[in-house]
Amino acid sequence: MLGDDTTRDRLWRTAARQRGYFTAAQALKAGYSYQAQHFHVGRRNWIRIDRGIYRFREYLDLPSTDTDHLVRWSLWSRDRAVVSHATALAVHDLGIANPAEIHLTVPPGFRARDSAVVLHRAALGAADVEQHEGFKVTTPLRAIAESAADAVDQDVVDSAVSEALSRGLTTRRRLLRAAQELGARAELGVERALREVTA
Template sequence: MFWAQSHRESSQRLFEIAEKQQGFFTTKQAKAAGFAENTHPYHVQVRNWIREHRGIYRLALFPTADRPDLVLWALWSRQRNEEVEGVYSHHTALSLYDLSDLNPAKLQMTVPTDFRRNSDIPSILVLHYADLPESDIQTAQGFRFTRPLLTILDLIEAGTVERNFMRQALRQSVDRGLITRQQIRKARMSGPARKVVEEVLRRVA
């Protein structure tokens, strides 16, 4: 009886963790919830858990979200203390604001300049290195992504998307209130980026 109660309590703790991450959790989080590491293969075998990547699992009965991949690779970017370091940016962030019909095969993620991994970077990820202030980051359920203005400026600087497309995305952002003129005035940007932004602002004035 004690074991059954302990298991229920551990399961509840794990669910509370996974619920904030669209059903996903890490090995360390499972251990913190009360599941000894030597029991993890059993829970995978009996289909309580699904192993999604090394050290990352998902509750089998948890409803699948629209973009489970975003949570999975955010957890991949975590530090030893389990803090997620990756922030979705560039094309990926733009699509999250419904400002783009582009659907690149790879996910764009910005990580700190001191980010290191001993293993290979997953082929689905394209990493950019920058130390982002929290003010430039938006939080969703289980992952983070750059705010609209930084997203657009990053893409203008990268030069990987046609300028006309970026003008359209910027114009839509201003029209929808995702970006304010005050934010634009305060933003640090290069000469070419400033030129694109000011041109759009003149047209929506």
Template sequence: MLREPTDNRAALWRTAAGQRGYFTAAQAQEAGYSYQAQRYHAQHGNWLVVDRALYRFREFSDLPDEGDEQLVRWSLWSKGRAVVSHDTALTAHDLGTANPSRIHLTVPRGFRQKSDVVILHRADLADSDVEDRMGYRVTTPLRTLVECAAEGDDQDVLDGAVAEALERGMVTRRKLLHAAQVLGPRAELGLERALGTMS
């Protein structure tokens, strides 16, 4: 049975609403839009073309920016396999002064896609290391801080982020040091230095 065009739009809108207005060509097809119909909507400006096989409803681009819309875009680009991490996750958690020029994503080891706009880190994250946001996933504050320490990121940025996370009750000293032991000596050193600045 064929659906009415308004039913197709309603179905796609429901999907896109949870993704800040973004949707993939596959999601549009699932909602009842053939590839020919998708091309029509893109060419006539009904849908904004964000990337290959990635669109956004025009209405969402008129809403005030919340700052993390681009993270939804990269989650969809990765087909939901990427988790926002490292410096980008610090920004998502509003910790410290990190201002990365590229998006940091942690992806499974077999992930093959590439882009010049992102830095990919390969790791298998436990569910407890990840939290869900509207349209994307991000590493927890604990995992984020430990990863940044393990990467040897800017120590001043790490110091500030650790201090803020402790002050806001997002992590504890004990959990930070334990998680750092799991990731190795570099993570331990970075976090011990950050905690030392607070003594």
């Protein structure tokens, strides 16, 4: 039926920008009533990921990336969370960061919680954030500084700083300035990393 195809096409276009994920609100906007949504979940056309978050079944058969799951957290936060800290280092493939937890930075007034993520509260500026497919992530510069401020293993900061400099992503001066803005712990971690690079 043409109407159903058009409805599905609209939702598919939205989901395609989000690695196949979408929210109940996005499905409603595309033309799916809550009853129709329930039907598609029951038929396993849509996979229920979380309360009000789904994914087209077809995406389970497609090659996935290491960052697919981060789209889910962007949708969970209603696009207010930014992937950050050591998780952002891993997204940028900087150094040896391989965090066991997902780190997200959310605005100070953000109220939602989930035991699967570590939330940091900060008001990020546009210069601190990059858009990836379906989610936002802090820039390499910010990710290094906030990881140092969070007191991750010094080896993680050292390797991230070394790689960021060798790839030309930032400069020593910009790294130090970004660290200074986040406090003494960040500054100390970045200074140690810079000494390690020149040693």
